[in-house]
Amino acid sequence: MLAEHRQQLVRFFTSRTGDAAEAEDVVQEIWLHVARASGGPVAHPLAYLHRIGMNIALDRLREGRRRARREQGWTDAAVSIAGHEAVDETPSPLAVAEGRQRIRALAAAIEKLPPGAARVFRRHKLDGLGHAEIAAELGISRSAVEKHIAVALRHLREALE
Structure with missing residues (x-):
C-alpha cells in the first residue's frame, strides 16, 4: 500500500x-x-x-x-x-582540571602550615570570623591574629608559586 x-x-x-x-x-x-x-x-x-x-x-x-x-x-x-558573537563562559575541561589541581595544592599547603597559623587562618578565611572574634576565642591579641595570618599567607604564597 x-x-x-x-x-x-x-x-x-x-x-x-x-x-x-x-x-x-x-x-x-x-x-x-x-x-x-x-x-x-x-x-x-x-x-x-x-x-x-x-x-x-x-x-x-x-x-x-x-x-x-x-x-x-x-x-x-x-x-x-x-x-556580535556568542561567547561560552563555561570553563574548558582543561581549566576545570587545572582548578582542581590548584585546590588540591592549596589544601596540601594549608595542611603544612605551622599549627597556630593554620588554626587562625582556618577560622578567618574558611569560617569567616573576624580578627577580634578569633583573638577572643583563642585568648590572644589582635596583633597576634594578624601575625598568624601574615605567616599563613606567606607560607601559602611560597607553596603555590
Whole structure:
C-alpha cells in the first residue's frame, strides 16, 4: 500500500514541512507505523497514510520546538554575547582540571602550615570570623591574629608559586 503512494507522500510532506529530507523521514516513520499496526483492512488507504503522516509531522514539529526552547534556555544560561558573537563562559575541561589541581595544592599547603597559623587562618578565611572574634576565642591579641595570618599567607604564597 505504501510503496505505490511513496512518491506522492514525499511530495505532499515536502510541501508541508518545506524540507525534502524531513519529508523522507516522515514517510519512513509512516512505513514503520504501518508495519507495526495490527488492524484490519483500511477503507481509504491514502487518506489513512496522510493522517498518520500528518500526526508524525506534527509530533516532529512539536519536538523540534521543545528542543529549540531547551537549547535556547541552555544558551541563555551558559553563553553571553560579546559584540556580535556568542561567547561560552563555561570553563574548558582543561581549566576545570587545572582548578582542581590548584585546590588540591592549596589544601596540601594549608595542611603544612605551622599549627597556630593554620588554626587562625582556618577560622578567618574558611569560617569567616573576624580578627577580634578569633583573638577572643583563642585568648590572644589582635596583633597576634594578624601575625598568624601574615605567616599563613606567606607560607601559602611560597607553596603555590
